[in-house]
Amino acid sequence: MAMNRYGVEARTYWRRWLPKRYTALPDPVAFFTHLGEQVEQQVGDLWDQLVLKDEAPDGESHEQRVGRLGLLKAQAEHEVLSEVVRLTPESGTNHADEDEGLESDAQFQARKRRTEARTEWLSATADALIDGTTTLHDLDDEQLRQVLDYMTPSFLRLFGTSVEDLRTRGRDV
Numbered sequence: 001m002a003m004n005r006y007g008v009e010a011r012t013y014w015r016r017w018l019p020k021r022y023t024a025l026p027d028p029v030a031f032f033t034h035l036g037e038q039v040e041q042q043v044g045d046l047w048d049q050l051v052l053k054d055e056a057p058d059g060e061s062h063e064q065r066v067g068r069l070g071l072l073k074a075q076a077e078h079e080v081l082s083e084v085v086r087l088t089p090e091s092g093t094n095h096a097d098e099d100e101g102l103e104s105d106a107q108f109q110a111r112k113r114r115t116e117a118r119t120e121w122l123s124a125t126a127d128a129l130i131d132g133t134t135t136l137h138d139l140d141d142e143q144l145r146q147v148l149d150y151m152t153p154s155f156l157r158l159f160g161t162s163v164e165d166l167r168t169r170g171r172d173v
Contacts, residue, residue: 003029006043007036010085017089039080046076048154066123070150122150129159136161141172148173 003011011032014022025031050072056065125147128134136144136159148155148163156162166173 003033004036004040006039006081006085007032007034009081010035010039013085017093018087019093020090035084039084042080042084043073043076046080047073050076062127063119063123066119066126066150070119073150118146122147126151135159136166144171145173 011022011028014032022028051069054068054072056068060068125134125139125143129136129147136156139147144166156166163173
């Protein structure tokens with residue numbers, strides 16, 4: 001199985017801020033693949049808890065709901081990554097270069113446009129799935145992963161399936 005985005009983020013963070021721990025790993029690829037899967041599971045579990053506790057405001061549009069659920073997912077990711085991945089940097093790592101990765105205004109605007117386009121696509125795709133004009137089979141694996149990144153795993157229950165079921169059918173999600 002390929003390393004998911006949480007595993008990639010963890011590997012990048014550990015290489016930079018936890019170099020002693022990183023170099024002591026006998027098999028970094030296996031470690032970060034497994035860690036990424038653990039983080040993904042914990043994020044999903046915490047996100048489900050946050051969604052269950054959350055109260056939807058009256059008159060909320062679908063787009064507002066997608067945005068609110070996205071914020072809850074970001075909160076879950078932040079909490080889990082802070083606990084499991086973004087550990088306190090080791091002594092001797094250089095904190096002076098923390099600002100090196102800042103993006104320019106143009107890069108930020110481009111990222112913002114991509115995010116807006118992706119949000120619009122996700123909203124339209126979720127609407128199409130719900131109203132039946134699109135099915136899960138109409139989406140390729142990457143598109144399905146994108147939808148699942150912003151919907152709770154219980155969203156699939158609406159369609160009588162689950163992530164595990166899709167994987168047994170050969171889908172790479």
